[in-house]
Amino acid sequence: xxxxxxxxxxxxxxxxxxxxxxxxxxxxxxxxxxxxxxxxxxxxxxxxxxxxxxxxxxxxxxxxxxxxxxxxxxxxxxxxxxxxxxxxxxxxxxxxxxxxxxxxxxxxxxxxxxxxxxxxxxxxxxxxxxxxxxxxxxxxxxxxxxxxxxxxxxxxxxxxxxxxxxxxxxxxxxxxxxxxxxxxxxxxxxxxxxxxxxxxxxxxxxxxxxxxxxxxxxxxxxxxx
Amino acid sequence: xxxxxxxxxxxxxxxxxxxxxxxxxxxxxxxxxxxxxxxxxxxxxxxxxxxxxxxxxxxxxxxxxxxxxxxxxxxxxxxxxxxxxxxxxxxxxxxxxxxxxxxxxxxxxxxxxxxxxxxxxxxxxxxxxxxxxxxxxxxxxxxxxxxxxxxxxxxxxxxxxxxxxxxxxxxxxxxxxxxxxxxxxxxxxxxxxxxxxxxxxxxxxxxxxxxxxxxxxxxxxxxxx
DNA sequence: AGCGACGCTGAAGACCAGCTGAAGATCTTG
DNA sequence: CAAGATCTTCAGCTGGTCTTCAGCGTCGCT
Numbered sequence: 001x002x003x004x005x006x007x008x009x010x011x012x013x014x015x016x017x018x019x020x021x022x023x024x025x026x027x028x029x030x031x032x033x034x035x036x037x038x039x040x041x042x043x044x045x046x047x048x049x050x051x052x053x054x055x056x057x058x059x060x061x062x063x064x065x066x067x068x069x070x071x072x073x074x075x076x077x078x079x080x081x082x083x084x085x086x087x088x089x090x091x092x093x094x095x096x097x098x099x100x101x102x103x104x105x106x107x108x109x110x111x112x113x114x115x116x117x118x119x120x121x122x123x124x125x126x127x128x129x130x131x132x133x134x135x136x137x138x139x140x141x142x143x144x145x146x147x148x149x150x151x152x153x154x155x156x157x158x159x160x161x162x163x164x165x166x167x168x169x170x171x172x173x174x175x176x177x178x179x180x181x182x183x184x185x186x187x188x189x190x191x192x193x194x195x196x197x198x199x200x201x202x203x204x205x206x207x208x209x210x211x212x213x214x215x216x217x218x219x220x221x222x223x224x225x
Numbered sequence: 226x227x228x229x230x231x232x233x234x235x236x237x238x239x240x241x242x243x244x245x246x247x248x249x250x251x252x253x254x255x256x257x258x259x260x261x262x263x264x265x266x267x268x269x270x271x272x273x274x275x276x277x278x279x280x281x282x283x284x285x286x287x288x289x290x291x292x293x294x295x296x297x298x299x300x301x302x303x304x305x306x307x308x309x310x311x312x313x314x315x316x317x318x319x320x321x322x323x324x325x326x327x328x329x330x331x332x333x334x335x336x337x338x339x340x341x342x343x344x345x346x347x348x349x350x351x352x353x354x355x356x357x358x359x360x361x362x363x364x365x366x367x368x369x370x371x372x373x374x375x376x377x378x379x380x381x382x383x384x385x386x387x388x389x390x391x392x393x394x395x396x397x398x399x400x401x402x403x404x405x406x407x408x409x410x411x412x413x414x415x416x417x418x419x420x421x422x423x424x425x426x427x428x429x430x431x432x433x434x435x436x437x438x439x440x441x442x443x444x445x446x447x448x449x450x
Numbered sequence: 451a452g453c454g455a456c457g458c459t460g461a462a463g464a465c466c467a468g469c470t471g472a473a474g475a476t477c478t479t480g
Numbered sequence: 481c482a483a484g485a486t487c488t489t490c491a492g493c494t495g496g497t498c499t500t501c502a503g504c505g506t507c508g509c510t
Contacts (some may be wrong), residue, residue: 022477022486151486167362189488191468213364214467214496215377376497377467413457414499420459439456439507 001116002026002044002177006036006062007051007078016049019105020112024139024152024159026180033057040066040073046116047074049108050095060093067094074115078103127162130224132201132209134162143201150200153178157193158201161210161220170217194218226341227251227269231261231287232276232303241274244330250337258282265291265298271341272299274333275320288320297351299340303328352387355449357426357434359387368426375425378403382418383426386435386445395442419443 007013030036033054052059077098133142156178171187209225232238255261258279277284302320358367381403396412434450
């Protein structure tokens with residue numbers, strides 16, 4: 001899932017980025033309103049976490065301009081508690097949810113997930129493919145009834161494949177979806193994680209759910225391999 | 226959106242038709258399995274609402290025959306609640322969703338809409354030519370039901386031909402589309418790959434989907450050869 | 451029938467994409 | 481701070497794929 005954090009408190013933003021990335025989100029950061037606005041319109045995010053106090057262009061303006069421009073991402077506003085700006089106004093400008101600073105990290109993650117779920121209800125919560133079950137909500141994976149322990153990256157890769165089950169997904173697509181867009185390293189990271197994934201969900205079961213399509217990318221077999 | 230209702234309860238079918246037409250759907254009705262099957266294959270519907278209890282040919286049979294014939298419409302099965310036929314079986318035969326009778330009209334409409342949306346979103350780009358099926362999304366190719374393993378180049382050539390099925394495509398066009406457009410090598414590479422393609426999708430089946438038009442180029446027969 | 455142009459195809463070697471083990475970097479946890 | 485897990489980078493390896501080439505077949509024209 002792709003998240004954009006727009007906050008001028010660099011340390012907070014960096015901490016959030018690290019934390020969320022560890023949970024498997026792909027996170028980009030902007031430190032002012034103008035940059036955030038441009039970033040959010042240029043690239044499709046699932047959720048934008050938007051601080052209200054921003055240099056240049058405040059959060060309300062960014063939010064309403066995004067909505068005016070037809071942006072369909074979820075917008076979670078961070079409101080300072082001093083009461084100068086209130087939550088009702090945040091919702092009025094088109095935000096989907098708000099959180100008062102200071103907030104607990106755990107709460108933020110829960111809200112992010114809830115928001116993403118709410119927006120993406122059309123997306124299946126569970127993808128079942130033959131003997132392979134990927135539970136996007138619980139972030140768990142079952143193969144032939146066994147619970148498989150996956151790392152954050154592994155799961156994120158599997159998630160993206162599962163959401164496009166049956167179709168070939170290029171390594172570039174996976175990079176864009178799972179890593180943030182500034183990642184410019186080798187696509188070999190994808191190969192490494194796919195390799196690890198196969199070692200866990202395919203090899204021990206003699207299956208081949210994750211198929212290589214040479215010269216194009218990968219495909220998750222709709223029958224689970 | 227085009228909907229076909231196949232149900233032998235004439236009053237129910239007529240009521241549904243009126244209701245759905247009022248909501249802007251284009252609705253046709255059939256009262257038995259044979260008619261429904263013929264109607265569904267003759268005309269492309271977005272969704273077929275299919276009762277299971279039908280005179281002549283039951284809903285399961287209609288459904289599996291439709292799927293066997295390559296029908297890609299959404300199929301919503303109406304299952305009687307007496308439990309004689311269960312939902313798992315409905316899904317097995319290729320239905321996309323089911324609804325137990327008696328059902329609420331509002332629920333039916335919601336399900337219809339959801340189904341149409343679901344199908345529309347994941348509309349795989351598929352080109353079907355007689356016994357030859359080229360799935361551009363999954364990058365797979367089926368000939369008479371067999372999965373054909375193609376290399377990246379072979380598939381790319383076939384893809385370009387399929388997108389212009391029935392038209393003659395010059396070797397130059399293929400070079401520009403499949404190879405880099407500044408490729409200045411011999412056009413013989415195209416011949417080599419076409420040759421390999423024919424060996425896989427035509428020769429074993431005694432067909433000739435890929436036709437040579439001497440002095441001009443190649444043409445993919447619209448009837449699959 | 452004979453000729454030339456065009457197209458087909460088998461073989462061979464260059465080439466390249468993808469796989470994987472290992473090592474170092476980085477982050478998390480106790 | 482140490483231990484452990486995870487992520488990324490790297491390089492060697494493998495096997496499939498692509499291209500080239502040459503020889504042959506086929507077609508259309510005279």
